[in-house]
Amino acid sequence: MYVNGFIIQKAVNNGYRGVDGSGFSLNSGENWYLNNNDDYRSQFEPFYEEHIGRDHWILPSHTWVAACTDLEYVRKYILVSEELGIKYRILVVLTDIPAPSMELDSNMKLEFLGYDYAYENGDNYSAVYNEIPYVFPDIRLNNNGLIQTREEMDAYLKQREKFIDSHPKYTLEYGDFTVFKVFEAIL
Secondary structure, three states: OEEEEEEEEEOOOOOOOOOOOEOOOOOOOEEOHHHHOOOOHHHHHHHHHHHHOOOOOOOOOOOOOOOEOOHHHHHHHHHHHHHHOOOEEEEEEEEOOOOOOOOOOOOOEEEEEEEEEEEOOOOOOEHHHHHHHHHOOOOOOOOOOOEOOHHHHHHHHHHHHHHHHHOOOOOOOOOOEEEEEEEEEEO
């Protein structure tokens, strides 16, 4: 797997610690939340559009993950978040998608959270978060609301594929999903 980079997410305490970050409800965090803040949009959104989100609507599938490889951008996000009193999380994500990629400082403190199955774009809609509790309740999730091992993830993906094949089209979310190995970084 490639280290794709960092995702900054508004922290919420809902038992799920993966990459889903649409922020559409109070129960889910929001990824890159300062980009939607009128007072900070001009400071953060241009860099995000050019270097992180890129234009995921025109890029071929499975060629780019919306993750940040620029630690200075992440530090600016942290500084403003702390000034505003916003609780945040810093995720480090790995996927089989080769871009972007970076090397992590070997001294960086990382906590392994688990595996997620989510969109590769900026809000990272997660099938694990949005489907497993309702459609696949027999799939065991760890204390972070994620799948613990790659083998368990592969078993879930087979079960999901069987479900898709035996149900009407679009019963489950359809999109550019990829497997994420998720860590939380302590900077």
